[in-house]
Amino acid sequence: MKIFLDSGNLEEVKKVKNLGVLKGITTNPTLIAKEKINGRKDFLNHIKNMCDISQVPVSAEIVSLELNSIIEEGEELHSIHPNVVVKIPLNESGLQAIHYFQQKNIATNATVIFSPLQGMLAAINGADYVSPYIGRLDDIGHNGLGQTKKLITIFNNYQFKSEIIAASVKTIFQIINLSELGVHIVTLPYTLIMEMLYHPLTDIGIEKFLKDWRSVEQPNEK
DSSP: OOEEEEEHHHHHHHHHHTTTTTTEEEOOHHHHHHHOOOHHHHHHHHHHHHHHOOOOOEEEEEOOHHHHHHHHHHHHHHHHHHTTTEEOOOOOHHHHHHHHHHHHHHEEEEEESHHHHHHHHHHHHHSSSEBBBBBHHHHHHHHHHHHHHHHHHHHHHOOOOEEEESSSOOHHHHHHHHHHHTTTTEEEOOOHHHHHHHHHHHHHHHHHHHHHHHHSSOOOOO
């Protein structure tokens, strides 16, 4: 399973890259807004910096709703760095845009997916990534993991090239369950990636070993 960072913060990108586990980055307008981006030029430069620092695929989301504007915005994003993945919400125009970009060999991430059928349509049109929102389904009483399991089965049945990115993941237990299902990718906030790394019993064990070693280095004199 690949781990993507869900963030717009350059310091978080550097920290996770240094861990050696970073395989991709996803962003969205909400995450970018937190970085106090000032205008379109600043936004494009910020995405380019994320690509330069990480050297992994970076999904940058379009904000247009009409097909021609989606295409124009996506081509502009693609032009700033070869690692940019055009992230497109899946509606009618979005599905058409995915088909267009597939023909142009421009990588796409179909996002805001809430049903297996939406994911299947995106895969049929050649999306490189398909992003079902696990946590948001759970929030409204639906079974996010169950929907993802169905999507994985569909992709396996037809050998779609698209990779599934489990998005809106909020807990360690969701990560474990998604791993058991065999999802291709999870995209996680920085805090959750770090939560994967640490366990209180690990800290206790390390402290005990160090304490025992100190007694070897400095034995009590009688």
